[in-house]
Amino acid sequence: MRNLKIDARRLWDEIHETGKIGGTAKGGVRRLTLSDEDRQVRDWFAAKARSLGCTVSVDGVGNMFALRAGRDPNRLPIAMGSHLDTQPTGGKFDGILGVLAGVEVLQTLNDNNIETESPLLLINWTNEEGSRFSPAVMGSGAFTGALPLDEVLAKTDRDGISFSQAIDSIGYRGPDPVGNRPIAAYFELHIEQGPYLEAEGQTIGVVTLVQGIRWFNGTVKGQDAHAGTTPMHRRADAMLAFARLTDRIDTIARKHGPLAVATVGVVDVPSASINVVAGDVSFTVDIRDPDDAVLDQMEAEIRKAAQEIGGLNGTEIQLDCFWKAAPVPFDADCIASVRAAAEQSHYATRDCVSGASHDAAYMQGIVPSAMIFVPSQDGLSHNELEHSTLDHCGAGAQVLLDAVLNYDEKSRR
């Protein structure tokens, strides 16, 4: 049995070396999609992959592919990947760990002169975060055909700069067609961004499923009124209706717990004034659960609550479901490769549901895929204080290496 060990310290150093690109005073990273910081880290990644003997190619939306040849050039490559872009006040680990652990896997194989049966492919996806250009997981969405290419290129940021302009301005519109690249399987290492592994003292999460998500835009239509002269019983207060619905949405999520979550993240009152009863409120709702039937139920209950609450105070609440992603179960063979890899190193392991969406969820739509989680300190993510330990990062890279090798060996048989 092979006994390859990745070098956790080398991985850790590279996380901190690249973390300087867009590094913030609080120890986080600001590396918005297709910004100059994104260009710098892409340049770093391309140079590093080439130094490891890979050929690097880039497609029309900037997705980067580092290919390490295998023994059998007729086999499809086994892929690893994640993303190097960050939230505006993001951390050093979200996405980055998955790409740099892939680099570490390639380095370890080189150091030990290992030739895999299949080629290996390490991918840096463009715009996973969706902060500058919405929606998120854009690069893998375009690659897998879920998002039409022309729509992606036409997206604009808040300053009116299009994706197309931005990608040319950093020179990362590559010649490869988007999506026309067969792959055998896809593995993604990521920090958990949640609390379970840490709370239960486990090192590796074997991700079996990305939970389903539904996003809603909501509006409440009431009647603007003078806050001083309008008696309580004459009001159609949109803010009050919004508040009651927000409270009910929380109750509905808890009722479907422990996995269901619901979040009212945005509220806007266009004509807000301290002495005006709000006539119009808009807001968003995000609901998630591993089971689509539970999402159906939650949605129905939220719609019923909205109707009841509006009826009680003379307002009308509308809910528009504008994004619906069904739960994505990962591939059994890929999951088995991850599980076996975690067992080989005797890591404490649990099965996980991914609360966030990831590039792997889109990839599972076209190739067998799986994900590996490592603990996030305090479950904190999308935050400059986001943290994972050197040991956990190393464990994740080790499992990524062994999962890929397990899959490679399986396909050899």
Add this chain to the structure above:
Amino acid sequence: MRNLKIDARRLWDEIHETGKIGGTAKGGVRRLTLSDEDRQVRDWFAAKARSLGCTVSVDGVGNMFALRAGRDPNRLPIAMGSHLDTQPTGGKFDGILGVLAGVEVLQTLNDNNIETESPLLLINWTNEEGSRFSPAVMGSGAFTGALPLDEVLAKTDRDGISFSQAIDSIGYRGPDPVGNRPIAAYFELHIEQGPYLEAEGQTIGVVTLVQGIRWFNGTVKGQDAHAGTTPMHRRADAMLAFARLTDRIDTIARKHGPLAVATVGVVDVPSASINVVAGDVSFTVDIRDPDDAVLDQMEAEIRKAAQEIGGLNGTEIQLDCFWKAAPVPFDADCIASVRAAAEQSHYATRDCVSGASHDAAYMQGIVPSAMIFVPSQDGLSHNELEHSTLDHCGAGAQVLLDAVLNYDEKSRR
């Protein structure tokens, strides 16, 4: 007994003539303080007052004073007044009725060659609405010494233009010192902006009191978190705490009904995102009641609720009371003059509490004052659809005339 009749049609025509200055497509008026529309209506007012034989003077914050001489130049003038500025999407009556009814009073006296014992003074206060420059009732606040002059001049609008720059740009910084102008009494006619007169079929509201007001800035401090990966029980959701407090504030106001009101009019989530549990929310609270003791109780209950709600979901709610206006009872003699005037014309009358603040509330702090209300259709105000009938506007002007004459006769005795 005198039998002077104001000309309701003439008043109505002047309301509609001046309503063209800043007139909106929906029939409302947009005449922001110290804008060019404000200049135009001020020019109209000054010319009209001069055409009626008044001397017009302007003080250092743009308050305009039209003086009609009386028989006894040693007496202090009896004043009428209100404001010609409007909300951004305001109506044709709020404030405007009080000034133009004053014009109609002067015209009626001229038409009938009436010389009052005391001089009469008609005032157009600057920035009653407080929409462009905050706070509201600014001109009368400066006049009565409640607001320091240098603070008023330094206020800026959303574009960073100071009150000082704005007043010079329209040429309405007058030479009169602000506030150094003795007055015998002050009467203000205004639309009710509430539903009571219309609901009960009355024509004249004898306003006995302006209710007390307290304004709060609130903040909720929780923890930003990923909406997909943070279980419900691990959240410190500032939006949820805000929502629960808003609901409780409504309950507290109703408990102290029927007069108490409470409004959460503004909410802001600085880092709002559909997939982020909000860590920071700010909001405003406006509470009003005719009785300061009730306001004390309401404030205590709201603070207790904030503490409880924050404690339950791990957030911290702060409430800063940044404006506190005690209830203002009007002067008994002035109220009696209004009541007698309403009875003279056999108008159906009720005593009213003013839910809104008005320039008269500041004036009562330095001179005997009272207010007259006429019905607002559907209680609607701060709205382009704001409406009062020709008959009600006329009735208000008639009562204003007779109240002033009653007060003048009383002081003659």
